[in-house]
Every structure is written in structure tokens, then in C-alpha cells.
Amino acid sequence: MASSPLIMRLVSASVAVSNRASGIIRDIMKSGNLGIVEKGKNDLQTEADRSAQRCIVASLHKRFPEVAIFGEEALDPSEKIPAEFLEHESDEYVLKQECPEYLRNVADEDVVIWVDPLDGTAEFTQGFLDHVTVLIGIAVKGNAVAGVINQPWYNYQNPDKPLGRTIWGVMGLGGFGFLREVPPKDKLIVTTSRSHSNMLVTETVHSLNPNEVVRVGGTGHKVLLLIEGKVHAYVFASKGCKKWDTCAPEAVLHAVGGCLTDLHGIKMNYAKDVQRQNTGGMLATLMNEEDHRGIVAKIPELAKDAMEQSSPAPELDFMGAKFGQNPQRGSNSEEKSNIPIGSNKVPSEEKKQAVDQSAVSPTPSTDSQGTTSSKSSQLSDSVQKETCTTKL
Numbered sequence: 001m002a003s004s005p006l007i008m009r010l011v012s013a014s015v016a017v018s019n020r021a022s023g024i025i026r027d028i029m030k031s032g033n034l035g036i037v038e039k040g041k042n043d044l045q046t047e048a049d050r051s052a053q054r055c056i057v058a059s060l061h062k063r064f065p066e067v068a069i070f071g072e073e074a075l076d077p078s079e080k081i082p083a084e085f086l087e088h089e090s091d092e093y094v095l096k097q098e099c100p101e102y103l104r105n106v107a108d109e110d111v112v113i114w115v116d117p118l119d120g121t122a123e124f125t126q127g128f129l130d131h132v133t134v135l136i137g138i139a140v141k142g143n144a145v146a147g148v149i150n151q152p153w154y155n156y157q158n159p160d161k162p163l164g165r166t167i168w169g170v171m172g173l174g175g176f177g178f179l180r181e182v183p184p185k186d187k188l189i190v191t192t193s194r195s196h197s198n199m200l201v202t203e204t205v206h207s208l209n210p211n212e213v214v215r216v217g218g219t220g221h222k223v224l225l226l227i228e229g230k231v232h233a234y235v236f237a238s239k240g241c242k243k244w245d246t247c248a249p250e251a252v253l254h255a256v257g258g259c260l261t262d263l264h265g266i267k268m269n270y271a272k273d274v275q276r277q278n279t280g281g282m283l284a285t286l287m288n289e290e291d292h293r294g295i296v297a298k299i300p301e302l303a304k305d306a307m308e309q310s311s312p313a314p315e316l317d318f319m320g321a322k323f324g325q326n327p328q329r330g331s332n333s334e335e336k337s338n339i340p341i342g343s344n345k346v347p348s349e350e351k352k353q354a355v356d357q358s359a360v361s362p363t364p365s366t367d368s369q370g371t372t373s374s375k376s377s378q379l380s381d382s383v384q385k386e387t388c389t390t391k392l
């Protein structure tokens with residue numbers, strides 16, 4: 001049998017290795033020896049970040065030696081990697097899916113993989129475990145097209161259910177491993193940083209006049225809130241996020257018809273030579289391009305002026321589909337699979353939509369994200385509580 005296209009092999013290997021990394025992270029938390037190092041102001045690294053990155057980068061590099069891989073942590077490349085850190089398996093379910101046509105002939109040199117071995121490190125050290133995710137983003141010619149978000153402690157408050165889950169998506173194929181839910185129509189819920197906030201971050205959120213503000217850790221976790229319909233928008237008026245924070249979440253959003261841009265509405269570039277910092281800030285929604293631009297228009301000039309304009313990703317020819325739209329085609333169309341993958345439009349009657357229940361997380365539920373929200377019709381700093389209910 002001819003081997004699957006490179007992108008599908010990369011995604012299936014990434015799903016498998018994200019599970020191994022997730023186990024390593026849980027083991028280190030269990031050991032109680034976090035080995036915390038301060039990398040910079042409000043920027044921590046733990047043994048879990050280091051070990052998970054060793055596992056992911058070494059495993060992927062061994063199998064895809066010609067593909068560029070960038071991880072968040074600066075580690076010694078000559079370090080010996082323990083055998084148990086190497087993942088040799090692939091996820092068979094991923095390999096059974098048909099690769100979207102526009103990705104079938106991608107070459108090694110077109111691809112860059114961005115790895116955040118442990119997103120939400122601050123929350124990890126504080127015991128907010130379901131804020132933690134492992135992120136593996138796959139970019140083709142600078143565009144985030146495929147990604148894996150692994151949540152090691154998903155369900156940790158429901159011991160009867162399997163611990164952890166893996167969400168993955170490919171633009172043009174769809175998103176897998178979660179239940180898509182429609183956010184409430186009568187209000188605006190915005191999520192932003194819990195641990196890297198400042199006055200500009202807060203003011204920018206308030207300028208959208210949200211009814212609720214959800215402050216939780218991690219880019220991966222906040223994008224999960226978006227795709228599961230718990231929030232309408234993720235706004236971060238800060239230069240703090242890097243390419244490894246946003247590549248996988250952006251790709252998963254693209255897979256289900258959403259958008260992630262800087263605060264000027266410019267899409268991110270994930271080519272290997274780009275600067276690592278997302279200096280334009282970020283805005284993520286599960287909206288079509290037009291509605292997303294509507295939110296961009298509401299971002300105050302003050303915030304836009306404080307952020308740089310990102311250098312955009314080069315236009316990819318997504319078989320005629322424009323950025324932000326979903327190029328559904330092939331055997332994964334709604335008609336054939338009965339799975340509403342990647343749909344931008346969510347039927348109003350239908351509250352819950354199974355994007356895919358048979359992938360790597362067989363029993364996804366939508367109730368234990370443990371988000372913290374403060375509800376108020378009149379927003380002000382004094383009514384925004386920043387408490388979290390899910391600390392272990």
C-alpha cells in the first residue's frame with residue numbers, strides 16, 4: 001500500500017507522541033519534583049516542559065529528519081534522550097482519513113512544526129491542571145494547516161472517565177476529538193489571559209463590552225473553550241504569545257472554520273525564519289472571516305497602536321478557498337460522513353454537535369473545562385473576579 005501523504009503521517013505521529021508527552025507531564029506532576037526554572041519575568045520552565053519537549057522533538061525528528069521543528073524550550077540538542085521518551089507509533093485513526101487534496105503533495109521543506117511541550121506553565125505550577133495542554137502545530141509554507149492539542153488532565157474531576165484527551169484537526173478535513181457546542185446567542189463571552197494580564201489586556205477586553213470575561217491559562221486551553229462553544233472570542237492585547245503557542249490552536253480553529261489573527265486582523269506567519277513573538281497581539285474566534293473582521297474593527301486604536309502589524313503568512317492556494325473559509329471537499333463532506341466537520345454555520349436549533357466522537361477521545365464531554373467567569377452586565381475591573389474553580 002502506498003504510504004499516506006506527509007501531512008497525514010505527521011499528524012498521526014503527532015497525535016501519538018502528544019499522548020506520550022502527556023503521560024510524562026502527569027508523571028512529573030505526580031513525582032512532586034517540578035524543577036522550576038525562571039526563564040524571564042513571569043515566564044517559568046519546569047522539568048515537565050523540558051521532558052515533554054525532549055520526547056516530542058526527538059520522536060518527530062527521528063521519523064521526519066528533513067522537517068524543521070522548533071520547540072519552545074532552549075535545550076541542549078546533544079542531550080541523550082531516554083528510550084522511553086521515544087514514540088515510534090502512529091495514530092491509525094488519523095491515517096485512515098483522506099488527506100485534503102491541496103495538502104497531498106507537500107514536501108518536507110515546505111513544513112515547519114511548532115512545539116509547545118506544555119502550554120500554561122504558570123497554571124501547571126499552581127495546580128490549575130486542566131489549563132495545561134501540549135501543542136504541536138504544523139505549518140505549510142507559513143500557514144497553520146494542521147494541529148494537535150492534547151489536554152493531559154481532561155476529566156480529572158471525573159475519575160470514572162478516561163483521563164486526558166487529544167484534539168486534532170486539519171484544515172479542509174475537519175476537527176476531531178471534541179464536541180462542538182454553540183455559544184449562547186444573547187451575550188458576548190470573551191476569554192483572555194489569567195497570568196499575563198495588564199491594563200491594556202483588560203481594557204481591550206472591556207472595549208468589546210462583553211457580558212462575561214473568562215480568565216484562564218494557556219492558549220491551547222482557551223481555544224478549546226472557543227471550539228466547545230464556551231466563549232465567543234479570545235483576545236490578548238500583548239506581545240507575550242509566541243509561534244508555538246498559536247500554531248496548533250490556529251490550525252485546529254481553521255479546521256473547524258474559525259480564525260486566529262493579530263489584533264489588526266493579519267494572519268500569522270509560521271515560516272521557519274519568522275520572529276518567534278506574536279508582536280501584533282492575538283484575536284481568535286470561531287467565526288467566519290467577515291464576522292471575525294467585525295471584532296477586529298471593535299478593537300480600540302489604543303490597543304492596535306500598542307501592537308505591531310504582523311508580517312502576514314504568504315497566500316497559500318487552498319484549492320481556491322480563501323483564508324478563514326473552510327475548504328470542505330472529498331470524502332469528508334457532510335453528506336458522506338454525516339459529521340458536520342468544519343462548518344462555519346451552526347444550525348440554531350442544534351445545541352450540541354458532534355464534530356467527531358470516534359477519534360482519540362472516545363467519550364468527550366463538555367462540562368469540565370473548569371473555566372472561571374465573572375458575570376456582569378456592567379463591566380468594570382471591580383466586577384471581574386479572577387478566581388479559578390479547578391485547582392487541584
Ligand SMILES: Nc1ncnc2c1ncn2[C@@H]1O[C@H](COP(=O)(O)O)[C@@H](O)[C@H]1OP(=O)(O)O
Nearest residue numbers: 043118119120121193195196217218219240241
Ligand atoms: N508575557 C509572557 N511571557 C511568557 N509567556 C507568555 C507570556 N504571555 C503569554 N505567554 C505564553 O502564552 C500562553 C498564553 O498566555 P496566558 O496563559 O497568559 O493566556 C501562556 O501559557 C504562555 O505560554 P507557556 O505557558 O507555554 O509559557
Ligand SMILES: [Mg+2]
Nearest residue numbers: 116119120245
Ligand atoms: Mg505556551
